[in-house]
Amino acid sequence: MNKKDYLDALAKALDCLSREKRSEILSFYREAIDDRIEEGMSEEEAVCAMGPVELAAESILGELPVVPRAVAKTRRKSPALLWVLAIAGSPLWIPLAFAFLLAVASVYLCTWLAAACIWLVAAVCMFALPFGLYLAWCGVMTGTFAFALAQVGLGCVLGGVGLLVFNAAFSASRALAVLSQKWIRKAVSPFKHYEADNTCAVAA
Amino acid sequence: MVDAQMKRGFLEACVLSTLCRKESYGYQIVKDVPDILGLTESTLYPLLKRLETGGFISVRAVEHNGRLRKYYRTTEKGRGFLESFLREKQEVMQIYRYIEDAAGDEHSQRTASVQRAYSMRRTGLWQANDSR
Numbered sequence: 001m002n003k004k005d006y007l008d009a010l011a012k013a014l015d016c017l018s019r020e021k022r023s024e025i026l027s028f029y030r031e032a033i034d035d036r037i038e039e040g041m042s043e044e045e046a047v048c049a050m051g052p053v054e055l056a057a058e059s060i061l062g063e064l065p066v067v068p069r070a071v072a073k074t075r076r077k078s079p080a081l082l083w084v085l086a087i088a089g090s091p092l093w094i095p096l097a098f099a100f101l102l103a104v105a106s107v108y109l110c111t112w113l114a115a116a117c118i119w120l121v122a123a124v125c126m127f128a129l130p131f132g133l134y135l136a137w138c139g140v141m142t143g144t145f146a147f148a149l150a151q152v153g154l155g156c157v158l159g160g161v162g163l164l165v166f167n168a169a170f171s172a173s174r175a176l177a178v179l180s181q182k183w184i185r186k187a188v189s190p191f192k193h194y195e196a197d198n199t200c201a202v203a204a
Numbered sequence: 205m206v207d208a209q210m211k212r213g214f215l216e217a218c219v220l221s222t223l224c225r226k227e228s229y230g231y232q233i234v235k236d237v238p239d240i241l242g243l244t245e246s247t248l249y250p251l252l253k254r255l256e257t258g259g260f261i262s263v264r265a266v267e268h269n270g271r272l273r274k275y276y277r278t279t280e281k282g283r284g285f286l287e288s289f290l291r292e293k294q295e296v297m298q299i300y301r302y303i304e305d306a307a308g309d310e311h312s313q314r315t316a317s318v319q320r321a322y323s324m325r326r327t328g329l330w331q332a333n334d335s336r
Contacts, residue, residue, distance in 0.1 A: 025249065027272075027274075028230060028245070028249050028274070029245060029249075031229070031230060031231075031271070031272075031273055031274065032230050032231050032234075032245045034271060035229065035230070035231035035232075035273075036231060038269070039231075049244075049245075050244075050245050050246070051244050051245070051246050055246050056245070056246045056249075059246045059247060059249070059250050060249060060250060062250065063250040063253060063254065
C-alpha cells in the first residue's frame with residue numbers, strides 16, 4: 001500500500017469525524033510517513049510502520065467522548081443503522097435527553113439561587129443602617145432619645161454585619177461560578193472534551 | 205510485556221519526559237520512547253491529543269523541507285505532572301516489594317509442601333520394601 005492509499009483508507013475510516021478533525025489526523029500521519037521516508041525508508045516500509053488502518057482508526061475513535069464515540073462506531077458499521085436506531089430509539093432517548101437537560105439546569109439554578117440568597121441577606125443587613133437612621137430621626141422627633149440611640153446602634157451593627165455578609169457573598173459567588181463552570185463541563189463531557197484553561201491548574 | 209493499564213500511565217510520563225528535554229516531533233518521539241512500551245503512531249496521536257487537551261504539552265508548526273512539521277514541548281503543568289509521577293515511585297516500589305515478598309512466601313510454601321509429600325512417599329516406599 002502506498003502513502004496515498006493509506007491516507008485515503010484512513011480518511012474513509014474516519015468519515016464520521018468532522019472535516020477539520022480528519023484533516024488534522026491525516027496531517028499527523030502524513031508527517032509521520034514523510035519523516036520515515038526522509039530517514040531512508042521506502043514509501044511502502046513507511047506506510048507499513050504505521051500499522052493497520054483499522055487499528056489507527058479504532059485508537060482515534062476510542063478517544064472520543066462517550067456519545068460521539070458510540071455514534072461514530074455505529075455510523076462506521078452502517079449509516080442506515082444509525083438512522084434506524086435514532087428514529088426507533090427516539091421514544092427512549094428524547095425523554096432521557098430532556099430529563100438530563102432538566103437535571104443539569106436544576107443544579108445550575110440551585111447553585112445560583114444559593115448565591116442569590118446570600119446577596120439578599122447582605123442587602124437586607126445593609127439596608128438596616130439607613131432604616132435604623134430613619135427610625136432614630138423619628139425617635140428624636142418624638143423625643144424618645146433612648147429609642148433613637150438604640151436604633152442608631154442597631155443600624156450600625158446590622159450595617160457592619162451586612163458589609164461582612166457582602167464580602168462573603170462576593171467570595172461565595174466566585175466559588176459558585178467556578179463550581180457551576182465545573183458542573184457544566186462535567187455535564188457536557190459525554191458529548192465534548194474541553195480544552196484546558198491555561199489560567200486554571202485542573203488535571204485532565 | 206507491560207500491562208495495558210500500566211502502559212498507558214507510563215507512556216504519558218515517558219512522552220512528557222521526552223518532551224521535557226527538548227521539543228520534538230512525532231516520529232522522533234516514537235524512536236526516543238523505550239521500545240518495551242510499544243509506542244506507535246496509532247497510540248501516539250491520541251496520547252498527544254489527550255496531553256494537549258489537558259494542557260500538559262504545547263504545539264507549534266515549523267517549516268521543514270517544504271512541509272510543516274509539528275513540534276511538541278512539555279508545559280509547566282506537564283512538568284508538575286511528571287514531578288508528582290516521580291513522587292509516587294517510592295509507593296509503587298513498596299507495592300512491588302510486598303508482592304515479591306507475598307509471592308515469594310507462597311512459592312516457598314508450595315516448594316516445602318511438595319518436598320514433604322515427596323519425602324513421605326519415599327518413606328512409604330522404603331517401609332514397603334523393608335516389610336518384604
